[in-house]
Amino acid sequence: MTFLDEAGRYLLMLRTMFSKPENGKMYWKEFMHQCSEIGIGSLGIVVIISVFIGAVSAVQTAYQMTTPLIPRETISMIVRDTVILEFAPTLVCIVLAGVVGSKIAGELGNMRVSEQIDALEIMGINTKTYLVLPKILAAVIVIPMLVVISMILGIWGGRLASTMSGIISAETFDKGLLMAFIPYNVFFAIVKGYTFAFIISSIPAFYGYYVKGGALEIGRASTKAVVVSCIAILFADYILSALLL
Numbered sequence: 001m002t003f004l005d006e007a008g009r010y011l012l013m014l015r016t017m018f019s020k021p022e023n024g025k026m027y028w029k030e031f032m033h034q035c036s037e038i039g040i041g042s043l044g045i046v047v048i049i050s051v052f053i054g055a056v057s058a059v060q061t062a063y064q065m066t067t068p069l070i071p072r073e074t075i076s077m078i079v080r081d082t083v084i085l086e087f088a089p090t091l092v093c094i095v096l097a098g099v100v101g102s103k104i105a106g107e108l109g110n111m112r113v114s115e116q117i118d119a120l121e122i123m124g125i126n127t128k129t130y131l132v133l134p135k136i137l138a139a140v141i142v143i144p145m146l147v148v149i150s151m152i153l154g155i156w157g158g159r160l161a162s163t164m165s166g167i168i169s170a171e172t173f174d175k176g177l178l179m180a181f182i183p184y185n186v187f188f189a190i191v192k193g194y195t196f197a198f199i200i201s202s203i204p205a206f207y208g209y210y211v212k213g214g215a216l217e218i219g220r221a222s223t224k225a226v227v228v229s230c231i232a233i234l235f236a237d238y239i240l241s242a243l244l245l
Contacts, residue, residue, distance in 0.1 A: 010206045017128040017136075027134060034138035038100055038201075042146060045099060046092055050150040053087045054079060054157030062167040072168045073176030076158065080177055081185065083154035089189045090237050092150045093196035096143060097229040101204035104135055105225040108208030109218035117209070132205045139201035140194060147193035151186070188244050195240060196233050203229045 061078045108131060111117050120127045155177065163170045204225035211221040 006206075009210060010203075013128055013132065013206055013209065014202065016126070017133050027130065030130065031134040031138055034134045035142050037103075038135075038138050039142035039146065041103075042096055042099055043149075045095060046146050046150055047153055049092060049095055050088065050153035051157035051160075053091065054083055054154035054159075055161035057082055057087065057154070058158035058161045058167065059165065062162070071176075072172050073179055075162065075168055076173040076176030077179055079158035079162075080155055080181070083158065084151050084185050084189050088150040088154055089147050089192040089196065090233065092147060093143065093193070093200060093233055094230050096146070096196075097200050097204075097233060098226050100139065100143075101200050101226050101229045102222045103204075104201060105204035105208035105211075105222040106218055108132075108205060109211040109221050112209060112211050113214055113218060128209070132202075132209060135205055136198065136201040139197045143197035143200065144190055144193035147189060151189065188240075191244065192237065192240055195236050199229055199232045199236060203232060 058075060058079045061075050065075060108117075111131070117127050117131070120130065159170065159173050162168050162173050168176075204222070207221045207225040207228070208218075211217050
């Protein structure tokens with residue numbers, strides 16, 4: 001029953017979130033602030049993770065390819081496809097669920113506990129629209145961009161590791177990148193990015209918005225938001241792979 005209660009309140013929050021803004025300029029300012037917080041604030045961790053993911057993928061792929069019958073260009077093909085299909089959208093978004101999700105849940109939870117949300121509602125402001133909607137829209141716009149950046153940096157990290165460790169030459173790696181390339185894989189990864197971005201922003205916003213108690217409950221709500229978001233991302237990853245691949 002607890003699951004059904006939370007699912008129902010989550011859907012009701014999403015339904016009442018889409019209403020006409022009271023002040024368009026105020027909402028636009030909040031939206032741009034959230035784009036900066038989510039995008040610029042998460043760029044550093046995305047860059048570090050993406051480069052090392054690509055590098056590790058290249059080294060481990062070369063380690064497993066011990067037979068001389070397989071062309072060396074296959075290493076870059078495997079790195080390219082694994083980074084685009086899985087590592088860039090899924091692993092990066094799981095990390096962002098911890099970085100962005102905990103921040104959203106903690107911010108809204110603090111506003112709920114300190115009665116700032118109640119004060120806004122007394123002023124006649126739809127707090128779901130003002131506080132939650134800009135976060136979701138900003139995440140849906142910015143996180144897919146971070147996924148694209150992660151793809152590029154992941155492939156570049158694999159190329160850098162391959163050439164610096166002497167696994168294959170840069171020319172061989174670049175040749176393998178162009179072999180049997182399927183553009184649909186990039187489209188699939190971006191679709192996953194949009195889906196995961198909605199999960200990363202909406203679920204923590206729900207737990208933060210409806211938190212009850214004090215500071216201890218804020219921490220519990222942030223932890224629960226991250227855990228549920230990660231589970232939802234993995235479940236959505238399987239569903240999208242089964243439907244679109």
